[in-house]
Amino acid sequence: MTDREVNILLVEDNQDDIELTLHALRRENLANKIFIVRDGEEALDFLFCTGPYAQRAPELIPRLILLDLKLPKISGLEVLQRIKADPRTQSIPVVILTSSREESDLVNGYRLGVNSYIQKPVDFDQFRDTVKKMGLYWLVINQYPISNGDKKAEVRHGERSSNS
Amino acid sequence: MRRPAEILLVDDNPADVGLVCDALARTPYGSHLNTVSDGEEAMAYLRRASPFSEAVRPSFVMLDLNLPRRDGRGVLAELKSDAGLRTIPVVVFTTSGSLRDISRSYELGANCYLTKPGNLNDFVAAVQALEAFWVRYAALPD
Amino acid sequence: MASAAPTVSGKRKLCALLVEDNLLDAELVRHSLEHEGFEVDSDVVQTEAEFRARVTATPYDVVLADYNLPQWRGVEALDILRAEDLDIPVILVTGSLGDIAAVECIKRGVTDYVLKDHLTRLPASVSRALEETRYRQERARAENALKENQERLAGILASAMDAIVTVNEQGQIVLFNEAAELVFQCPASEAMGQPLHRFIPERFQAAHEEHVRKFTAGAATRRRMGKVETLVGLRANGAEFPMEASLSRVETQTGKLFTVILRDVTEQEALRRLRQRAEETLSKKAAELTRSNRDLEQFAYIASHDLQEPLRMVASYTQLLAERYRGKLDDNADKYIGYAVEGALRMQTLIQDLLAFSRVGRNGSEPKAVNANLAVHEALQNLRSTLDESRANVVCDNLPAVAVSRSQLVQLFQNLVGNAIKFHGAEPPQTRITAEKADTAWLFSVADNGIGIAPEHHDQIFMIFQRLHARAEYPGNGVGLAICKKIVEQHGGKIWVESDLGRGSTFRFTLPDCGSNQDGLEKT
Numbered sequence: 001m002t003d004r005e006v007n008i009l010l011v012e013d014n015q016d017d018i019e020l021t022l023h024a025l026r027r028e029n030l031a032n033k034i035f036i037v038r039d040g041e042e043a044l045d046f047l048f049c050t051g052p053y054a055q056r057a058p059e060l061i062p063r064l065i066l067l068d069l070k071l072p073k074i075s076g077l078e079v080l081q082r083i084k085a086d087p088r089t090q091s092i093p094v095v096i097l098t099s100s101r102e103e104s105d106l107v108n109g110y111r112l113g114v115n116s117y118i119q120k121p122v123d124f125d126q127f128r129d130t131v132k133k134m135g136l137y138w139l140v141i142n143q144y145p146i147s148n149g150d151k152k153a154e155v156r157h158g159e160r161s162s163n164s
Numbered sequence: 165m166r167r168p169a170e171i172l173l174v175d176d177n178p179a180d181v182g183l184v185c186d187a188l189a190r191t192p193y194g195s196h197l198n199t200v201s202d203g204e205e206a207m208a209y210l211r212r213a214s215p216f217s218e219a220v221r222p223s224f225v226m227l228d229l230n231l232p233r234r235d236g237r238g239v240l241a242e243l244k245s246d247a248g249l250r251t252i253p254v255v256v257f258t259t260s261g262s263l264r265d266i267s268r269s270y271e272l273g274a275n276c277y278l279t280k281p282g283n284l285n286d287f288v289a290a291v292q293a294l295e296a297f298w299v300r301y302a303a304l305p306d
Numbered sequence: 307m308a309s310a311a312p313t314v315s316g317k318r319k320l321c322a323l324l325v326e327d328n329l330l331d332a333e334l335v336r337h338s339l340e341h342e343g344f345e346v347d348s349d350v351v352q353t354e355a356e357f358r359a360r361v362t363a364t365p366y367d368v369v370l371a372d373y374n375l376p377q378w379r380g381v382e383a384l385d386i387l388r389a390e391d392l393d394i395p396v397i398l399v400t401g402s403l404g405d406i407a408a409v410e411c412i413k414r415g416v417t418d419y420v421l422k423d424h425l426t427r428l429p430a431s432v433s434r435a436l437e438e439t440r441y442r443q444e445r446a447r448a449e450n451a452l453k454e455n456q457e458r459l460a461g462i463l464a465s466a467m468d469a470i471v472t473v474n475e476q477g478q479i480v481l482f483n484e485a486a487e488l489v490f491q492c493p494a495s496e497a498m499g500q501p502l503h504r505f506i507p508e509r510f511q512a513a514h515e516e517h518v519r520k521f522t523a524g525a526a527t528r529r530r531m532g533k534v535e536t537l538v539g540l541r542a543n544g545a546e547f548p549m550e551a552s553l554s555r556v557e558t559q560t561g562k563l564f565t566v567i568l569r570d571v572t573e574q575e576a577l578r579r580l581r582q583r584a585e586e587t588l589s590k591k592a593a594e595l596t597r598s599n600r601d602l603e604q605f606a607y608i609a610s611h612d613l614q615e616p617l618r619m620v621a622s623y624t625q626l627l628a629e630r631y632r633g634k635l636d637d638n639a640d641k642y643i644g645y646a647v648e649g650a651l652r653m654q655t656l657i658q659d660l661l662a663f664s665r666v667g668r669n670g671s672e673p674k675a676v677n678a679n680l681a682v683h684e685a686l687q688n689l690r691s692t693l694d695e696s697r698a699n700v701v702c703d704n705l706p707a708v709a710v711s712r713s714q715l716v717q718l719f720q721n722l723v724g725n726a727i728k729f730h731g732a733e734p735p736q737t738r739i740t741a742e743k744a745d746t747a748w749l750f751s752v753a754d755n756g757i758g759i760a761p762e763h764h765d766q767i768f769m770i771f772q773r774l775h776a777r778a779e780y781p782g783n784g785v786g787l788a789i790c791k792k793i794v795e796q797h798g799g800k801i802w803v804e805s806d807l808g809r810g811s812t813f814r815f816t817l818p819d820c821g822s823n824q825d826g827l828e829k830t
Contacts, residue, residue, distance in 0.1 A: 032687075090270070090271065091267060091270035091271060093270075093276065103305070103306075106303055106304075106305050107251055107305045110250070110251035110252075110253070110305055111247075111250060111251055113244075113250075113273060115253075115275045115276055116253065116275060116276070116297075116298075116302045117302060117303045117304075118301060118302055118303060119303045130301050133296065133297060133300075133301050134297070134301060136293070137276075137293060137294075137297040137301075138276070141278060141290060141293050141294070142276045142277060142278060143261065143266050143276075143277040143278065143279055144266075144277075145263070145266045145267040145269075145270045145277075177615070177619075179619045179622070179623065180619075183622055183626075230611065258611075259611050259614045259615045259618060260607075260611035260614075261611075261614075261661075262606075262607050262611060264607070265611075280618060281618075282614065282617065282618045282621050282622075282650075282651065282654040283621060283622075283625070283651060283654075284621065284622045284623075284625035284626055284629070285625070287618075287622055
């Protein structure tokens with residue numbers, strides 16, 4: 001699994017939320033190629049191919065990261081900061097999907113460069129609708145810069161020619 | 165229900181402005197569309213410089229890349245390196261589907277990147293989905 | 307003469323053949339020699355036959371012959387020796403010999419003659435004869451060796467590939483070998499004695515003289531000329547030619563000799579120029595290619611943005627017209643607007659397809675070992691809804707890993723399987739993917755039971771925007787197979803189709819084996 005293409009990296013420790021998210025995405029046929037990590041450290045290991053993911057092909061970059069904020073080991077905001085600070089990962093769209101209603105989380109999220117910030121609705125139907133719209137928006141409508149090795153190479157190619 | 169969103173559309177093509185306006189008029193969100201037609205105006209608007217001293221801080225920006233005077237990349241770079249403005253989401257909305265433009269935009273801090281569909285219905289649908297996502301689903305700082 | 311003097315210690319050996327009918331005389335002869343220090347080993351013969359037999363059997367140092375024998379004259383021994391090619395000195399030892407006979411004998415080659423009553427003279431005569439013979443033989447040997455040497459040298463000169471020309475101190479040619487004859491197109495007989503200038507173009511003569519002058523003054527006796535710079539020679543017919551030359555100097559008793567060894571490098575020079583021109587052309591082409599690639603990139607960008615933008619205006623606003631004013635103008639207006647919309651939308655797809663085509667291979671990712679099974683799997687996933695709709699059945703053998711960029715391999719299979727399904731016949735589409743090893747490459751086949759392609763169209767279908775069917779019948783722009791061809795050819799492979807109308811189609815293509823490079827192989 002880990003050396004296949006991944007569309008969505010879901011960073012979530014709450015099993016209920018995982019199930020709900022998968023359920024909503026599956027109804028829209030968006031759930032294939034989804035990979036789940038359960039804490040901030042694992043998320044970073046996965047993205048940077050370290051620790052248990054040292055054998056993973058680093059050019060296989062997810063199209064979207066769904067990031068919870070309250071995570072074990074390393075917090076969601078710190079994970080976000082690390083992703084946006086590294087040129088290998090900074091262009092991957094990150095969507096914070098959180099139950100936090102803190103204005104400071106919201107502002108800090110955008111300040112650290114999150115691509116969008118979504119507060120999980122408490123109501124189940126609303127949650128499902130939100131995940132569905134979020135999935136369609138980011139995976140279908142949005143143009144993502146990288147998905148696999150070939151695309152990544154084209155990105156580098158493009159950079160060079162745009163600088164010349 | 166939140167108060168209506170303030171959208172800043174930066175686009176020099178009146179035909180596209182017309183289509184966006186038309187598409188937004190048919191949604192239930194009642195967003196206010198504010199339009200400027202080049203990069204200089206966009207920065208003036210965001211900084212509430214003359215003649216935009218009365219401008220309202222936008223909920224998000226829809227930014228075309230190829231603009232007269234100062235292009236969208238310049239606007240994006242300046243906006244995202246300004247501590248006061250960087251929390252405003254920027255949706256790049258352009259004709260270019262070039263990977264070069266897409267990746268450059270993300271590097272400069274674009275929140276997302278949508279290409280203008282060539283087909284009218286798809287164009288309207290894209291504008292409406294864009295509005296719905298940012299107004300209805302995403303949480304935005306005040 | 308030293309050898310004639312008697313020696314006490316070492317006796318000189320002498321093997322002598324005596325031609326004598328008087329045994330007493332023979333004994334006297336021997337005695338006279340031994341007396342003077344010879345250790346004589348001798349045979350005595352009387353007849354011509356005996357003489358011939360003896361002289362050919364034993365290497366005698368000397369023949370001592372009586373002049374007057376009953377059967378023959380001793381002087382005739384000379385004829386026998388000459389006939390047998392034996393170089394043995396003959397001394398006549400005789401009782402009496404008139405002056406005339408003596409002269410005749412000397413003329414015929416007798417070395418000396420000694421009268422029997424003056425035998426004391428004999429040892430000295432023998433010594434002198436031996437000495438003379440030795441000297442003559444040595445000289446003959448030396449002459450032979452010299453001749454042999456000269457012949458060998460002449461052979462070398464004649465067979466040398468390089469022209470060899472020797473000039474004396476006066477600048478006259480004294481040696482001109484066969485290769486020189488060929489190179490300068492001048493027979494040696496004409497060249498000999500001529501000045502070397504004759505074979506150097508006038509404008510180079512001064513430089514050549516200076517060259518030789520320096521060389522003469524310098525200590526070096528060998529020097530390679532024209533090692534850096536090719537020299538120019540002049541043929542007898544006035545034609546010039548490039549040459550390489552080396553110069554050597556020999557001091558002889560008659561003066562200095564300069565030898566030039568030179569080679570006509572017309573062909574090498576022509577080859578060098580040809581190569582140089584080819585390299586120049588190549589680098590010019592490479593530069594052109596780089597420029598045209600850059601232009602293509604620029605074009606791709608323009609197509610993806612600048613061209614699309616106005617086109618989008620046309621499409622969007624004609625669509626808006628169609629929507630807002632349907633039925634409000636006349637029927638023709640609706641129809642015309644419909645055509646305009648359709649044209650604009652098709653143009654958009656064409657541009658997108660063209661872009662996709664131009665993008666093939668510009669992704670720049672290194673081809674690595676990719677498991678073709680995974681690529682097929684991904685291609686089929688992408689085609690899922692099409693496969694379901696047409697109730698298509700795709701069978702796939704176990705496929706190898708190939709050295710191809712992963713996304714391109716997926717696209718290749720996706721386009722071919724997609725095609726196989728699109729052009730299906732009355733039966734539900736059946737597609738079979740197989741692979742077999744062909745040398746260092748793999749031969750893949752994608753076979754279907756579709757409508758087939760007439761042989762005259764087999765090449766045409768791989769060209770961009772080539773379609774065989776009306777758009778209404780089978781949609782598409784004719785880009786898919788062009789992209790397949792581009793992908794396969796970029797990896798050094800070939801793609802072709804085997805098909806006939808109504809008999810299905812088998813698309814075959816070759817892709818490089820990933821060889822021993824298994825590092826990048828994806829795990830299944």
